[in-house]
Amino acid sequence: xxDHSIRFRLNGAVVxxxxxxxxxxxxxxxxxxxxxGTKDGCSIGVxxxxxxxxxxxxxxxxxxxxxxxxxxxxxxxxxxxxxxxPSELQEAFIAEGGFQCGICTSGQLVAAAALLEAxxxxxxxxxxxxxxxxxxxxxxxxxxARAIASARPR
Amino acid sequence: xxxxxxxxxxxxRLDGTDKISGATKYTGDIEFPGALEAAFVRSPYxxxxxxxxxAVRARALPGVRAVITGADVGGARLGRRxxxxxxxxxxxxxxxxxxxAAVAADSRAIAEEAVRLIDVDYEELPALLDMEAALRPDAxxxxxxxxxxRFLEGRGPRPSGPHPNHxxxxxxxxxxxxxxxxxxxxxxxxxxxxxxxxxxxxxxxxAAVVWIVGDRVHVVSTNKAxxxxxxxxxxxxxxxxxxxVVDNGPIGGDFxxxxxxxxxxxxxxxxxxxxxxxxxITRMADELTAMNPRHxxxxxxxxxxxxxxxxxxxxSHATFDGGAYAAGKPTPRLMVEGGVQTLEGxxxxxxxxxxxxxxxxxxxxxxxxxPGQPQNVFASESHLDIIARELxxxxxxLRRRNLAHSGDPVTSGxxxxxxxxxxxxxxxATEIDADRKRGPGRGVGFxxxxxxxxxxxxxxxxxLDRDGRIEVTTGVGEQGGGQHTLIQRIVAATLAVDPARVSxxxxxxxSPKDPGIGGxxxxxxxxxxxxxxxxxxxxKLGGRAIADAAATLLxxxxxxxxxxxxxxxxxxxxxxxxxAVDAExxxxxxxxxxxxxxxxxxxxxxxxxxxxxxGFVYGLGMALTEDLAVEHGRIRASNLGDYKLPTxxxxxxxxxxxxxxxxGVGPYGARSSGELVNPGVPAVLANAVADASGARVHTxxxxxxxxxxxxxxxx
Numbered sequence: 061x062x063d064h065s066i067r068f069r070l071n072g073a074v075v076x077x078x079x080x081x082x083x084x085x086x087x088x089x090x091x092x093x094x095x096x097g098t099k100d101g102c103s104i105g106v107x108x109x110x111x112x113x114x115x116x117x118x119x120x121x122x123x124x125x126x127x128x129x130x131x132x133x134x135x136x137x138x139x140x141x142x143x144x145x146p147s148e149l150q151e152a153f154i155a156e157g158g159f160q161c162g163i164c165t166s167g168q169l170v171a172a173a174a175l176l177e178a179x180x181x182x183x184x185x186x187x188x189x190x191x192x193x194x195x196x197x198x199x200x201x202x203x204x205a206r207a208i209a210s211a212r213p214r
Numbered sequence: 215x216x217x218x219x220x221x222x223x224x225x226x227r228l229d230g231t232d233k234i235s236g237a238t239k240y241t242g243d244i245e246f247p248g249a250l251e252a253a254f255v256r257s258p259y260x261x262x263x264x265x266x267x268x269a270v271r272a273r274a275l276p277g278v279r280a281v282i283t284g285a286d287v288g289g290a291r292l293g294r295r296x297x298x299x300x301x302x303x304x305x306x307x308x309x310x311x312x313x314x315a316a317v318a319a320d321s322r323a324i325a326e327e328a329v330r331l332i333d334v335d336y337e338e339l340p341a342l343l344d345m346e347a348a349l350r351p352d353a354x355x356x357x358x359x360x361x362x363x364r365f366l367e368g369r370g371p372r373p374s375g376p377h378p379n380h381x382x383x384x385x386x387x388x389x390x391x392x393x394x395x396x397x398x399x400x401x402x403x404x405x406x407x408x409x410x411x412x413x414x415x416x417x418x419x420x421a422a423v424v425w426i427v428g429d430r431v432h433v434v435s436t437n438k439a440x441x442x443x444x445x446x447x448x449x450x451x452x453x454x455x456x457x458x459v460v461d462n463g464p465i466g467g468d469f470x471x472x473x474x475x476x477x478x479x480x481x482x483x484x485x486x487x488x489x490x491x492x493x494x495i496t497r498m499a500d501e502l503t504a505m506n507p508r509h510x511x512x513x514x515x516x517x518x519x520x521x522x523x524x525x526x527x528x529x530s531h532a533t534f535d536g537g538a539y540a541a542g543k544p545t546p547r548l549m550v551e552g553g554v555q556t557l558e559g560x561x562x563x564x565x566x567x568x569x570x571x572x573x574x575x576x577x578x579x580x581x582x583x584x585p586g587q588p589q590n591v592f593a594s595e596s597h598l599d600i601i602a603r604e605l606x607x608x609x610x611x612l613r614r615r616n617l618a619h620s621g622d623p624v625t626s627g628x629x630x631x632x633x634x635x636x637x638x639x640x641x642x643a644t645e646i647d648a649d650r651k652r653g654p655g656r657g658v659g660f661x662x663x664x665x666x667x668x669x670x671x672x673x674x675x676x677x678l679d680r681d682g683r684i685e686v687t688t689g690v691g692e693q694g695g696g697q698h699t700l701i702q703r704i705v706a707a708t709l710a711v712d713p714a715r716v717s718x719x720x721x722x723x724x725s726p727k728d729p730g731i732g733g734x735x736x737x738x739x740x741x742x743x744x745x746x747x748x749x750x751x752x753x754k755l756g757g758r759a760i761a762d763a764a765a766t767l768l769x770x771x772x773x774x775x776x777x778x779x780x781x782x783x784x785x786x787x788x789x790x791x792x793x794a795v796d797a798e799x800x801x802x803x804x805x806x807x808x809x810x811x812x813x814x815x816x817x818x819x820x821x822x823x824x825x826x827x828x829g830f831v832y833g834l835g836m837a838l839t840e841d842l843a844v845e846h847g848r849i850r851a852s853n854l855g856d857y858k859l860p861t862x863x864x865x866x867x868x869x870x871x872x873x874x875x876x877x878g879v880g881p882y883g884a885r886s887s888g889e890l891v892n893p894g895v896p897a898v899l900a901n902a903v904a905d906a907s908g909a910r911v912h913t914x915x916x917x918x919x920x921x922x923x924x925x926x927x928x929x
Binding site for chain 2: 090094095096097098099100101102103104106107109136137138140141146150151153154155156157159160161162163164165166169187188189191192193194195196197198199200201202203204205
């Protein structure tokens with residue numbers, strides 16, 4: 061299998077790596093770069109645990125090859141906070157009960173942050189539509205919906 | 215904010231900051247330098263003899279460090295109570311997914327490649343794929359050597375049933391002569407219901423790492439009861455329990471499934487052979503097809519009523535598909551206990567219950583959020599609804615005539631002890647506006663849910679430092695329920711200190727024994743222990759305020775309390791739901807759901823809301839979509855595309871209302887909540903569908919196809 065040089069931004073910082081062609085973005089993040097906030101759930105792009113932003117769009121890292129993100133800007137859960145601390149959305153997940161076990165939370169936050177950026181005035185139905193690809197087994201989703209609603213810019 | 219008033223303020227979870235920042239290290243996230251990765255060869259047949267295993271090509275693959283087979287495990291069998299499941303099979307495989315060999319390699323990819331290179335020669339055998347067939351007098355015993363299996367005693371002797379294919383068998387009656395009671399009934403009704411196996415589906419798969427240093431075996435596991443895993447491993451592997459230490463990090467969802475561990479045993483042998491840490495992370499396909507789902511059931515109910523619709527006699531025959539091994543059940547009777555006492559919560563003067571868990575060549579059944587109970591409640595509450603309609607009484611009224619009052623005889627044999635069920639149902643009726651006329655295709659259903667408050671014993675230690683900070687140590691983990699935050703707040707409230715001054719640290723199994731999470735146990739047991747320990751500390755300080763007392767300390771002081779929660783109690787809820795049924799397609803839309811609960815004193819308002827809302831949607835999945843369907847012994851849904859969980863777009867408006875009769879037996883009058891709501895959801899939905907359309911569905915899940923078929927049968 062051939063090796064490939066890639067260069068991309070991860071949470072703002074430039075990363076340069078040589079990766080084998082078959083390397084998944086998920087494994088690059090978790091194993092090579094130690095960013096274990098991004099989780100592996102179903103491995104087939106259904107559960108949303110591995111959601112990352114690729115140039116602002118939520119995507120499943122388990123379905124992307126590392127070579128496909130050459131030149132892109134990747135945001136993971138580790139990149140959602142600022143120097144001042146967690147974002148309003150992140151804090152809202154605590155206050156509104158947006159998680160319990162937390163295993164889906166990174167993906168939920170990354171997807172929701174992309175939503176707030178792209179469609180800050182999304183209706184509840186549009187939020188559901190956007191977040192449908194992020195499964196949660198603990199909350200029944202009500203807390204997640206409350207958290208996103210409360211973090212919307214007013 | 216101090217004292218019990220603290221419970222009114224929303225908690226900030228102790229694990230909150232780490233979980234929103236991605237910093238939490240779950241078992242699969244921990245880096246173990248030099249660790250090998252494991253993968254397993256699994257049976258493609260529901261029942262077969264292993265003729266030979268050829269691993270020559272796998273062993274030759276670069277990066278493979280060890281291949282072991284059933285011949286290498288010394289006859290070891292695993293299990294939570296009955297150890298009947300071979301760690302690796304050596305002579306026969308008993309279900310599709312049973313493990314035959316294991317590989318340890320430098321990477322998961324290499325280990326999985328090696329698995330594909332192992333050739334197993336099987337001789338396929340006839341399979342028992344039907345519960346009734348497995349119980350025929352001439353059915354072959356699936357475990358002819360069963361008498362030699364280890365049974366972990368402690369809470370009673372090994373159970374036995376009339377057929378060798380019984381894993382567990384219960385036959386009990388309450389309230390005197392049941393046949394005479396039936397003879398006195400004005401009308402007798404009999405109905406049958408079936409439910410499929412469904413999966414806990416924690417989104418974090420099972421994961422474990424095992425390594426051996428000297429004579430100590432180190433285990434890091436997603437198991438939610440690490441002390442019992444240690445004891446189960448010790449028994450299975452022939453080791454002194456003290457030689458094994460089990461640690462666990464935060465658990466990414468449990469729902470009962472994380473009570474059974476299977477990989478840890480194999481990893482022990484791989485770690486012994488390779489001298490290295492060996493890790494296994496279960497693939498979702500293996501979770502779905504090979505890890506202890508909720509038992510499929512067939513439940514037949516018979517109930518006699520008097521002229522006014524009051525129940526005079528009741529009997530149930532419940533059969534649960536236990537699959538190839540009983541290993542997933544921790545209960546002394548090897549029974550999914552929530553399935554035994556049908557019509558729970560109703561006044562029933564005489565009842566008889568027969569419940570059987572049966573060996574078949576299906577995936578072994580395990581424990582899932584209120585084991586046995588959703589099957590039972592679906593059958594019981596549907597049965598009552600049908601009876602009401604047959605009698606020409608409204609289902610609400612029939613329930614009002616039969617719900618137990620305090621002290622009434624109930625099907626568990628004792629007098630009813632728990633929340634005011636009538637108050638819960640009345641409130642649910644009011645909230646859903648039961649009397650309102652609804653348009654065509656719309657209807658309302660009701661169901662009652664009752665769940666015991668857990669019991670058990672644990673030890674909690676408090677250490678007060680000179681700076682006034684209190685550190686709590688406990689053997690219980692955190693699987694999402696907010697266990698540690700609950701302990702923190704009870705300690706803080708009891709000692710009248712700011713919860714920010716109280717930290718909670720989990721200890722591994724080299725500490726006082728803890729029963730782990732499960733059985734609606736944590737609030738009464740761990741919460742009760744937290745309160746007892748805090749009271750002991752206050753007493754030790756002579757009743758002085760913590761800050762004052764701390765300032766005078768020369769060195770930190772510690773109190774350790776072993777607490778035994780024994781009081782019997784129940785949580786209870788009443789469900790009401792409005793649905794719309796499309797007569798053309800049978801599609802069901804939930805318009806509104808109401809759950810009125812009595813969980814006693816609230817400790818963690820945010821976490822409790824999550825348990826109740828999450829429990830509702832957990833039940834909704836069982837009601838509408840979840841089905842681990844089997845074809846010729848093979849589970850068809852091997853990925854999350856085929857096994858349909860509810861998404862955010864599927865959840866209806868939900869209103870939760872709290873009542874509190876003030877008699878909860880947990881700390882500060884709390885009751886348990888985690889297993890309370892999900893059991894009643896399939897039942898309330900089935901009843902609402904019947905009210906809306908006349909379609910009565912006797913089988914879960916309630917798909918559009920089943921509703922449509924029931925509508926056709928009716929018309």
